[in-house]
Amino acid sequence: MxxxxxxxxxxxxxxxxxxxxxxxxxxxxxxxxxxxxxxxEQRQRHVELLEKNQNGELTPSERQELSQLRIAADRFRKTMMVEQPDKLESQILWIYSQLSQLSC
Incomplete structure (x- = not known):
């Protein structure tokens, strides 16, 4: 598979x-x-752009979008830490699973 x-x-x-x-x-x-x-949707786009970045395929506009998504993700993470710490843990686990797939 x-x-x-x-x-x-x-x-x-x-x-x-x-x-x-x-x-x-x-x-x-x-x-x-x-x-x-x-x-x-932003998280999925973020992962897509991270993959393109890893492969050296980002356009200048995608590089800017990746930066904006990174800022938004940080803001979301900080909000989740305060409001819903248990949900944050599942989000972090999902992100790690996505990152581990990128390194394969």
Missing amino acids: TMQKVTLELQRVEMQAELLQMQTKDNTELLSIAQSQIVV
Whole structure:
């Protein structure tokens, strides 16, 4: 199985688990989750740009975007440390798993 297929399968399993957890949440929590989806898209783009950077394929505009995403990720991390430290741990584990895939 290729690394891309493994990544897609992990994302599918994670999504199924998240959907099951959502069934137990109230409307306030669901609204918060919906608002945080932008963060997920930014994280995916961040990983994509990190891969391109590692391969020396970034354009100047992508380099600037990567810098902006890094700043946004730091800001998000600081917010999570204060507001939701338990959720931050799962985010960190996900990031480490993505980084370990980059080094393969």
